[in-house]
Amino acid sequence: MSMKMEFNNQEYYFLPHVKINALLDYLHHQGFSCIGPQIKQDAIVYEELHDSEQLPWGLRDYQMPGQYRLEENNVKRAFSWANGPQAIKPQLFKPKESLWRVARDSHGKLTFKNVTHEMKPIALFGVRSCDVAGMLIQDKAFLTEPFVDKHYQARRENVFVIAVNCGYSSNNCFCVSTNTGPQVKAGYDIALTEIDDGFVVTVGSAAGEALINKISLKHATDEMQQAMQREINNAATMQSKAMPFDNTRVVRDLLMNNLDHPQWDDVAARCLSCGNCTSVCPTCFCSSETETPALDRIESEHSREWDSCFTEGHSYIHGKVIRDDTKSRYKQWLTHKLATWWDQFDTSGCVGCGRCVTWCPVGIDITAEVAAIAKPAVDDSASE
Amino acid sequence: MVMKNDHQDILHDTIIVDYQPITDTIFNIGLQFTDENIHRAYQFLPGQFNMLYLFGIGEVAISIVSDPTHDDLYYHTIRRVGRVTTGLSQLKKGDHIGVRGPFGRGWPLSQISGKDILIITGGLGCAPSVSMIHYIMNRREQFGKLMILQGVKHSNDLIYQSYYEKWATAPNTEVLVTADKTTTNWPWYSGLITELIKKINFDPETTICLMCGPEPMFLAAVQLLIERNLPEQSIYMSMERNMQCAIGHCGHCQFGGKFVCKDGPIFCYPDIKDLLGKKGF
Numbered sequence: 001m002s003m004k005m006e007f008n009n010q011e012y013y014f015l016p017h018v019k020i021n022a023l024l025d026y027l028h029h030q031g032f033s034c035i036g037p038q039i040k041q042d043a044i045v046y047e048e049l050h051d052s053e054q055l056p057w058g059l060r061d062y063q064m065p066g067q068y069r070l071e072e073n074n075v076k077r078a079f080s081w082a083n084g085p086q087a088i089k090p091q092l093f094k095p096k097e098s099l100w101r102v103a104r105d106s107h108g109k110l111t112f113k114n115v116t117h118e119m120k121p122i123a124l125f126g127v128r129s130c131d132v133a134g135m136l137i138q139d140k141a142f143l144t145e146p147f148v149d150k151h152y153q154a155r156r157e158n159v160f161v162i163a164v165n166c167g168y169s170s171n172n173c174f175c176v177s178t179n180t181g182p183q184v185k186a187g188y189d190i191a192l193t194e195i196d197d198g199f200v201v202t203v204g205s206a207a208g209e210a211l212i213n214k215i216s217l218k219h220a221t222d223e224m225q226q227a228m229q230r231e232i233n234n235a236a237t238m239q240s241k242a243m244p245f246d247n248t249r250v251v252r253d254l255l256m257n258n259l260d261h262p263q264w265d266d267v268a269a270r271c272l273s274c275g276n277c278t279s280v281c282p283t284c285f286c287s288s289e290t291e292t293p294a295l296d297r298i299e300s301e302h303s304r305e306w307d308s309c310f311t312e313g314h315s316y317i318h319g320k321v322i323r324d325d326t327k328s329r330y331k332q333w334l335t336h337k338l339a340t341w342w343d344q345f346d347t348s349g350c351v352g353c354g355r356c357v358t359w360c361p362v363g364i365d366i367t368a369e370v371a372a373i374a375k376p377a378v379d380d381s382a383s384e
Numbered sequence: 385m386v387m388k389n390d391h392q393d394i395l396h397d398t399i400i401v402d403y404q405p406i407t408d409t410i411f412n413i414g415l416q417f418t419d420e421n422i423h424r425a426y427q428f429l430p431g432q433f434n435m436l437y438l439f440g441i442g443e444v445a446i447s448i449v450s451d452p453t454h455d456d457l458y459y460h461t462i463r464r465v466g467r468v469t470t471g472l473s474q475l476k477k478g479d480h481i482g483v484r485g486p487f488g489r490g491w492p493l494s495q496i497s498g499k500d501i502l503i504i505t506g507g508l509g510c511a512p513s514v515s516m517i518h519y520i521m522n523r524r525e526q527f528g529k530l531m532i533l534q535g536v537k538h539s540n541d542l543i544y545q546s547y548y549e550k551w552a553t554a555p556n557t558e559v560l561v562t563a564d565k566t567t568t569n570w571p572w573y574s575g576l577i578t579e580l581i582k583k584i585n586f587d588p589e590t591t592i593c594l595m596c597g598p599e600p601m602f603l604a605a606v607q608l609l610i611e612r613n614l615p616e617q618s619i620y621m622s623m624e625r626n627m628q629c630a631i632g633h634c635g636h637c638q639f640g641g642k643f644v645c646k647d648g649p650i651f652c653y654p655d656i657k658d659l660l661g662k663k664g665f
């Protein structure tokens with residue numbers, strides 16, 4: 001849906017909080033299963049959403065490098081937080097899924113069958129701009145001809161995206177510098193901005209417009225539109241972190257020209273090679289394939305699972321591991337995300353969500369690592 | 385390429401029609417798709433590879449050694465090293481395996497026809513080289529001088545010794561084989577393959593070099609060739625990285641910004657020289 005067409009409807013509508021359920025009902029009626037934010041194990045996660053009551057009302061996340069904490073802020077808002085450990089990625093690119101099955105007959109002949117996905121289309125309620133940008137980047141990895149991933153495609157083609165612009169940024173957000181937020185620019189069906197008592201709504205697709213009409217939303221007043229702008233400006237101006245050089249190709253050249261920089265040793269001494277950063281990153285797409293034969297040895301199932309460039313197996317070829325130490329693994333992660341991603345997909349692989357900073361057990365900050373490499377080497381020699 | 389839309393993720397059943405052990409660890413298998421239409425339509429180029437699937441165990445990337453004009457079977461030369469290849473080595477005629485492919489970019493046939501060809505191979509049964517040598521031998525008149533340089537660790541390792549002897553007698557063809565360690569009746573050279581490069585005469589204007597083997601050998605060979613004025617863009621090499629999907633999705637085969645599975649496995653040297661030999665890539 002949201003990936004199909006350019007759409008032009010410049011109107012502003014208002015969705016009162018009390019009408020969230022009407023919106024969910026409409027989507028359920030249309031055959032969607034709605035996925036939205038809710039609290040689980042002290043973090044915000046995206047799961048089946050049936051009722052607006054499930055949303056994280058009155059909660060705010062406090063994020064620091066290596067830290068995540070939710071606190072009540074007693075504001076009657078559903079989206080006064082920034083983000084949680086995951087959002088869209090696990091919905092479209094499953095952490096584990098079956099790709100094909102094979103059966104062996106008594107002569108040994110093999111019959112292969114691709115696993116097809118008969119599932120309800122998904123409506124994603126309340127996804128952040130950085131995550132929508134991350135989805136558009138994963139589209140490039142999985143949907144570029146001639147190698148289209150049918151499993152991703154089956155879910156992606158039918159997804160309905162209800163984005164939420166941010167009114168608050170966490171300490172680890174830096175989407176302003178990556179130009180991916182706090183206001184969503186593409187890839188959505190409707191976009192919400194929360195103000196008092198509800199949301200100002202803008203429309204991004206024909207399907208989004210149909211929804212607005214169906215649940216009969218009124219136009220937003222001028223005051224509401226101004227409040228919306230204040231919210232977005234607030235999120236933008238409160239960001240203290242930034243990717244150096246605005247996350248452009250300049251970062252690419254910087255990293256690729258500094259593959260022997262001493263900072264790689266510095267970060268390798270801190271990094272645990274745990275791979276948390278890759279699993280929370282909305283754009284990381286690596287996977288490994290595994291085989292599960294049935295006990296009767298007549299059938300077998302071939303699956304894929306998220307993998308991380310921080311594992312030893314990731315770069316194993318017979319007789320050697322190409323990245324046998326943390327230094328080369330961190331270097332692979334950073335140079336892929338911010339440098340060679342440009343060569344592959346004509347974009348940076350970072351959308352500034354800050355997750356890798358928050359969920360890193362030792363608080364390694366991707367922006368600080370780049371900044372350390374960017375710091376002119378002459379600094380040191382000049383002071384000697 | 386055939387099976388355009390399907391070949392990426394659909395496997396096809398094949399039957400092992402021929403199985404030849406070559407050494408203790410290396411064997412050839414000749415395959416035929418059980419579906420006749422698929423077998424007839426199947427096309428590939430030298431340097432491309434298939435994903436071979438062993439029931440219940442998994443898939444591995446294996447180059448195709450046959451000539452693209454094959455009409456009955458097409459062959460893989462496989463070295464037994466680990467789980468899947470050991471399982472494959474235990475199969476026999478009549479057994480079935482799954483195949484998807486072909487994948488990747490093969491040797492640059494259009495750029496090299498009419499040229500002198502220098503093939504440098506380090507190590508055993510390097511299928512991408514062998515497929516190219518067969519290809520040239522079957523079309524000898526389409527190429528200029530052919531120089532085949534093969535290095536092995538131990539003289540006992542050399543497989544297809546008779547092939548090398550036969551190739552050496554082909555018109556306008558030079559074959560130089562070397563082993564780091566040799567036995568007494570070894571008819572070829574001893575020492576590193578880089579020493580062989582110093583022994584050959586080639587015209588840098590008309591020669592294309594195709595390499596297969598370990599990356600340190602690429603680096604050493606490239607240096608010697610460039611010293612002798614072979615342009616960088618006349619050098620191609622076949623790369624190897626962990627492969628799971630073969631279609632640019634799983635991320636394992638990345639070499640900097642390149643996916644070895646779909647942008648390679650054959651690369652022109654200038655396209656990868658920045659990272660070649662860099663630790664971790």
Ligand SMILES: Cc1cc2nc3c(=O)[nH]c(=O)nc-3n(C[C@H](O)[C@H](O)[C@H](O)COP(=O)(O)OP(=O)(O)OC[C@H]3O[C@@H](n4cnc5c(N)ncnc54)[C@H](O)[C@@H]3O)c2cc1C
Nearest residue numbers: 317318444445446447462463466467468469511625626627
């Ligand atoms: C483009 C390409 C062409 C190749 N052509 C040939 C050939 O013609 N003949 C041949 O004998 N070998 C070839 N190889 C190497 C072959 O793929 C590995 O030897 C094989 O994957 C080892 O699998 P295993 O399960 O037996 O070994 P294990 O050591 O058990 O490996 C476990 C898994 O790691 C991965 N892996 C390990 N080594 C490699 C590797 N070198 N390349 C890619 N993935 C690897 C595979 O997924 C493998 O199943 C080629 C590799 C590539 C990338």
Ligand code: SF4
Nearest residue numbers: 281350351353354356
């Ligand atoms: S690299 Fe870090 S900040 Fe950038 S998109 Fe990935 S998780 Fe978010």
Ligand code: SF4
Nearest residue numbers: 271272274275277360
């Ligand atoms: S950077 Fe942090 S999250 Fe990523 S592997 Fe290292 S310790 Fe783990």
Ligand code: FES
Nearest residue numbers: 630632634635645
């Ligand atoms: S083998 Fe999966 S990306 Fe190349």
